[in-house]
Amino acid sequence: MLLFAxxxxxxQLLLKAGLDAATINHVIWPFIQIGLLxxxxxxxxxxxxxxxRKISAFMQARLGPMRVGPWGLxxxxxxxxxxxxKEDFIPEKxxxxxxxxxxxxxxxxxxxxxxxxxxxxxxxxVTDINIxxxxxLAVSSVGVLALILAGWSSNSKYSLLxxxxxxxxxxxxxVAMGLSLIGALMFARTLSLSGIVTAQQTDAIWFVVYQPVGxxxxxxxxxxxxxxxxxxxxxxxxxxxAGFHTEYSGFRWSLFFMAEYAAMVIVSAVAVxxxxxxxxxxxxxxxxxxxxxxxxxxxxxxxxxxxxxxIVLYLYFWLRWTLxxxxxxxxxxxxxxxxxxxALINIALSGLSIFLLQALDGWQGIKLxxxxxxxxxxxxxxxxxxxxxxxxxxxxxxxxxxxINWRSRDFNLKSQRRTIRTVNLPKGQPAVPVAAKG
Amino acid sequence: MFxxxxxxxxxxxxxxxxxxxxxxxxxxxxxxxxxxxxxxxxAPRFHGAPRLNMDPETHDTLCxxxxxxxxxxxxxxxxxxxxxVEIIVAGKPRKKKVLDEFIFDTSRxxxxxxxxxxxxxxxxxxxxxxxxxTYSRGGFVWNREMLEQGRxxxxxxx
Numbered sequence: 001m002l003l004f005a006x007x008x009x010x011x012q013l014l015l016k017a018g019l020d021a022a023t024i025n026h027v028i029w030p031f032i033q034i035g036l037l038x039x040x041x042x043x044x045x046x047x048x049x050x051x052x053r054k055i056s057a058f059m060q061a062r063l064g065p066m067r068v069g070p071w072g073l074x075x076x077x078x079x080x081x082x083x084x085x086k087e088d089f090i091p092e093k094x095x096x097x098x099x100x101x102x103x104x105x106x107x108x109x110x111x112x113x114x115x116x117x118x119x120x121x122x123x124x125x126v127t128d129i130n131i132x133x134x135x136x137l138a139v140s141s142v143g144v145l146a147l148i149l150a151g152w153s154s155n156s157k158y159s160l161l162x163x164x165x166x167x168x169x170x171x172x173x174x175v176a177m178g179l180s181l182i183g184a185l186m187f188a189r190t191l192s193l194s195g196i197v198t199a200q201q202t203d204a205i206w207f208v209v210y211q212p213v214g215x216x217x218x219x220x221x222x223x224x225x226x227x228x229x230x231x232x233x234x235x236x237x238x239x240x241x242a243g244f245h246t247e248y249s250g251f252r253w254s255l256f257f258m259a260e261y262a263a264m265v266i267v268s269a270v271a272v273x274x275x276x277x278x279x280x281x282x283x284x285x286x287x288x289x290x291x292x293x294x295x296x297x298x299x300x301x302x303x304x305x306x307x308x309x310x311i312v313l314y315l316y317f318w319l320r321w322t323l324x325x326x327x328x329x330x331x332x333x334x335x336x337x338x339x340x341x342x343a344l345i346n347i348a349l350s351g352l353s354i355f356l357l358q359a360l361d362g363w364q365g366i367k368l369x370x371x372x373x374x375x376x377x378x379x380x381x382x383x384x385x386x387x388x389x390x391x392x393x394x395x396x397x398x399x400x401x402x403x404i405n406w407r408s409r410d411f412n413l414k415s416q417r418r419t420i421r422t423v424n425l426p427k428g429q430p431a432v433p434v435a436a437k438g
Numbered sequence: 439m440f441x442x443x444x445x446x447x448x449x450x451x452x453x454x455x456x457x458x459x460x461x462x463x464x465x466x467x468x469x470x471x472x473x474x475x476x477x478x479x480x481a482p483r484f485h486g487a488p489r490l491n492m493d494p495e496t497h498d499t500l501c502x503x504x505x506x507x508x509x510x511x512x513x514x515x516x517x518x519x520x521x522x523v524e525i526i527v528a529g530k531p532r533k534k535k536v537l538d539e540f541i542f543d544t545s546r547x548x549x550x551x552x553x554x555x556x557x558x559x560x561x562x563x564x565x566x567x568x569x570x571x572t573y574s575r576g577g578f579v580w581n582r583e584m585l586e587q588g589r590x591x592x593x594x595x596x
Contacts, residue, residue, distance in 0.1 A: 057456075058453045059449045059452050059453045061452055061456055061465065061467070061468055061469050061470075062469060063468055318446060318449060319446070322445045322446050322448075322449040323442065
């Protein structure tokens with residue numbers, strides 16, 4: 001197709017330049033992909049800020065950026081130029097080198113993850129590692145280090161407190177994030193992200209219907225991981241000025257900002273890959289690849305992926321501009337007392353449901369499992385039963401969580417009601433404490 | 439739990455309302471008036487810049503130099519300067535007082551419209567023009583011609 005002529009053209013050019021096919025496929029093309037990816041991601045992050053401003057404006061019945069370019073589309077570029085031209089100062093007693101490096105660590109850890117995310121089937125993923133999920137979790141955890149370094153090196157009390165709060169929050173929610181992924185992995189039986197999407201494709205199902213609990217836990221812990229509202233106390237302007245990036249200005253600050261938005265996109269992308277089917281959408285394969293249009297298949301899958309990530313990103317913005325923020329102790333409560341137990345319960349229940357499925361297979365002639373070779377392939381009955389198990393798991397998890405947290409202060413408000421005693425107060429007299437009557 | 443969902447539904451409703459934008463009301467549209475590009479709606483009774491009306495056919499001023507507006511003004515910002523002209527009434531020359539010059543100081547004006555109420559011929563009227571800024575103190579003092587013709591305002595659209 002004409003649209004893909006450049007790829008073939010570049011291939012021909014490189015072949016003529018004397019490089020052999022192996023080098024082209026494994027060295028040159030990855031570099032081109034990486035270059036393209038970094039550019040696209042940087043632009044995407046910049047325009048995510050634009051989208052956030054527009055969406056938040058529409059939710060508040062106002063317009064958002066409108067003056068810089070048509071419909072304000074050049075606003076991120078104007079912001080970038082403004083930040084580049086600001087004075088770059090480092091506080092006097094700050095630890096120079098750490099102050100200097102912290103933003104770069106944050107941005108690097110956020111951007112590296114994009115290399116394993118499957119944007120599409122064939123050439124739309126930069127590399128496909130066997131342990132993709134582990135890689136994602138490990139590299140995004142390095143972002144916490146950048147946070148702490150930034151707070152410490154700023155030599156300012158607000159920064160330090162903000163960094164400590166923020167890093168405590170992030171490591172609490174990482175546990176829940178990792179555990180919640182295991183539920184989906186039980187169905188995919190592979191850690192490679194492309195493999196997970198292929199498992200969803202061959203199974204013709206999105207794992208979210210099997211694992212509603214897992215999806216919810218992953219989303220909530222992902223939002224908390226990113227320090228986004230309603231979990232954004234570390235960045236709360238009214239309380240900590242700006243948290244760990246108080247002392248940063250100009251381009252260094254914008255690097256942290258970009259790292260935050262890139263991390264948002266990553267969490268959305270991982271949620272989409274693991275639960276919402278990645279680049280898989282029911283009829284796409286049949287309409288494109290099966291008829292021989294390979295590149296079209298990849299492009300359409302790419303668009304499907306981007307649409308899904310945009311929907312999850314919209315969820316991020318929607319939550320931020322609707323909900324007030326959590327108090328710090330409520331935040332830590334949720335992470336440790338609600339999400340981790342529910343993630344563990346989810347794993348146990350998923351395992352139990354798979355076991356039950358295999359046990360019930362063939363009962364009264366109803367075949368539930370097609371094959372266990374590549375992922376868990378279920379028949380229609382099997383899928384229906386699995387969905388029922390998923391919903392039941394939602395109820396059971398809710399009940400168990402309520403039971404566990406029954407005595408916790410914020411949860412069980414009814415038990416906190418005390419009987420109200422009226423004090424004997426003559427009119428016009430100051431309140432005098434009545435001696436306790438028994 | 440349910441109030442969370444209700445809150446989310448509300449913001450979603452506002453978002454969709456802003457995108458479909460049927461009415462300038464929160465939830466059904468966007469409040470924002472993009473001011474320099476769009477002239478904002480002001481009320482019909484808004485007190486803005488003054489204007490001396492003229493007779494639509496003959497283009498003579500309606501002002502009869504009665505000085506009632508200057509008397510009514512609490513800020514003393516109107517100065518009506520009359521002059522006598524000779525007219526013939528029933529064959530005899532008579533003197534008639536007509537308007538020579540009308541000075542209106544918009545920097546002192548508080549737009550109370552007492553002058554508009556006092557005018558017996560509906561000549562002096564406060565329009566809906568609120569863009570009265572000038573580059574000099576002197577530009578605030580309007581003479582008869584400015585009051586009758588209006589002032590050129592800078593247009594930001596097209």
